[in-house]
Amino acid sequence: MMRCLFCNLKFEREPGYFLGAMYIGYGLGVGAIAVLAATVWEVLKWPVVKSTVGGIVLFLALAPAPVLTWVARVLWIYMDQAIDPDRT
Numbered sequence: 001m002m003r004c005l006f007c008n009l010k011f012e013r014e015p016g017y018f019l020g021a022m023y024i025g026y027g028l029g030v031g032a033i034a035v036l037a038a039t040v041w042e043v044l045k046w047p048v049v050k051s052t053v054g055g056i057v058l059f060l061a062l063a064p065a066p067v068l069t070w071v072a073r074v075l076w077i078y079m080d081q082a083i084d085p086d087r088t
């Protein structure tokens with residue numbers, strides 16, 4: 001079981017613990033793509049569908065896949081600790 005070196009927090013409290021983080025990651029990804037697509041649409045005046053594809057391409061080019069997963073997991077841990085603190 002992995003624990004934080006600094007505060008001794010258990011990272012994976014139970015099997016499948018980070019499943020919920022996937023939903024956060026999905027939301028963050030969709031949100032980021034929407035912002036990028038809107039930017040492409042505004043700047044280049046492309047049609048909406050083409051701008052959306054442009055937003056997805058930009059997202060894949062700008063955001064290395066693991067970053068979104070890390071951010072989502074950190075947010076997930078903060079949420080979980082706020083609701084149900086691990087005092088062990």
Ligand SMILES: [Zn+2]
Nearest residue numbers: 004006007009
């Ligand atoms: Zn820690």
